[in-house]
Amino acid sequence: MELPDERQKFSTKRLMGKVAVITGGARGIGAATAKVFAQNGAHIVIADILDELGTKLADSIGGRYIHCDVSNETDVESAIQLALSWKGQLDIMFNNAGISGPEGSITNLDMKQLNSLLSINLNGTVHGIKHAARAMIKGGRGGCILCTSSSAALMSGLASHAYSLSKEAIIGLVRTTACELGVHGIRVNCISPHGVPSEMLVTAYRKLLKKVDMKAEEVSEMVAEKGSLLRGRCGSFEDVAQAALFLASEDAGFITAHNLVIDGGYTSASTTKSFIYQ
Numbered sequence: 001m002e003l004p005d006e007r008q009k010f011s012t013k014r015l016m017g018k019v020a021v022i023t024g025g026a027r028g029i030g031a032a033t034a035k036v037f038a039q040n041g042a043h044i045v046i047a048d049i050l051d052e053l054g055t056k057l058a059d060s061i062g063g064r065y066i067h068c069d070v071s072n073e074t075d076v077e078s079a080i081q082l083a084l085s086w087k088g089q090l091d092i093m094f095n096n097a098g099i100s101g102p103e104g105s106i107t108n109l110d111m112k113q114l115n116s117l118l119s120i121n122l123n124g125t126v127h128g129i130k131h132a133a134r135a136m137i138k139g140g141r142g143g144c145i146l147c148t149s150s151s152a153a154l155m156s157g158l159a160s161h162a163y164s165l166s167k168e169a170i171i172g173l174v175r176t177t178a179c180e181l182g183v184h185g186i187r188v189n190c191i192s193p194h195g196v197p198s199e200m201l202v203t204a205y206r207k208l209l210k211k212v213d214m215k216a217e218e219v220s221e222m223v224a225e226k227g228s229l230l231r232g233r234c235g236s237f238e239d240v241a242q243a244a245l246f247l248a249s250e251d252a253g254f255i256t257a258h259n260l261v262i263d264g265g266y267t268s269a270s271t272t273k274s275f276i277y278q
């Protein structure tokens with residue numbers, strides 16, 4: 001297998017000419033990643049259910065938007081088909097769309113709500129891997145599939161049972177599919193963010209703390225205080241987007257089946273305020 005072209009390796013445009021589909025790309029982590037990928041020379045298809053936001057963002061980065069509910073396999077297939085008909089190839093698939101909830105005790109878990117969450121977080125990711133793999137194998141030029149897990153897959157007590165279950169399953173799915181697809185030059189990796197004050201996280205905090213008017217800044221402060229070894233700040237959209245850029249680029253050409261945790265060290269420590277080292 002050829003080593004990456006040196007010019008590409010040291011270029012500031014690390015995804016020059018690559019074609020990427022980003023699910024859940026209309027806002028939050030997905031939107032930040034779409035911008036960073038586009039700045040690095042990639043052509044972006046944003047696949048989301050927030051049509052107005054998604055279209056506006058796609059227009060601003062010279063990309064395309066498609067309405068896509070990831071729980072619907074045909075929608076995901078259509079998003080990939082759009083990339084193929086637009087640019088003739090698919091190089092990067094970022095399975096980022098996800099939702100939180102339902103909170104509460106396992107003893108009261110509503111199976112309909114569980115299945116509804118799994119249909120987006122887990123089945124949506126399966127749909128993305130399946131159809132991206134088909135396109136990439138057919139294209140014969142390898143590719144990169146990125147999936148979004150969470151710190152909640154690594155530690156208990158951070159999110160609902162259903163959410164944690166969906167995110168842990170994604171890590172397993174990344175490993176098994178990386179094992180199959182490596183022979184085609186397709187790398188499959190995972191990112192696990194923690195505590196980024198997106199709409200999803202802020203909404204979850206509002207519900208848990210029963211504070212309907214809670215602002216993103218308040219959530220940031222709480223996460224920065226409790227949820228990071230890098231005291232004074234929590235993770236940002238940009239932190240996650242840069243990690244996704246690394247994994248999508250040739251800089252990560254020998255990395256597959258990996259789960260890159262973007263958590264300021266949180267999941268590696270029993271406490272963020274240890275006095276043992278004083």
Ligand SMILES: NC(=O)c1ccc[n+]([C@@H]2O[C@H](COP(=O)([O-])OP(=O)(O)OC[C@H]3O[C@@H](n4cnc5c(N)ncnc54)[C@H](O)[C@@H]3O)[C@@H](O)[C@H]2O)c1
Pocket residue numbers: 023024025026027028029030047048049050068069070071096097098099120148149150151152192193194195196197198199200201
């Ligand atoms: N924010 C965090 O701290 C954090 C931590 C760990 C993991 N994550 C994961 O990061 C990913 C992005 O979330 P975010 O924090 O940016 O939240 P967000 O709510 O801002 O973004 C989620 C995006 O997914 C889209 N989406 C939701 N359901 C969809 C569906 N059925 N089909 C297509 N698109 C759909 C939304 O419209 C939105 O654009 C999610 O998978 C989330 O679980 C976030």
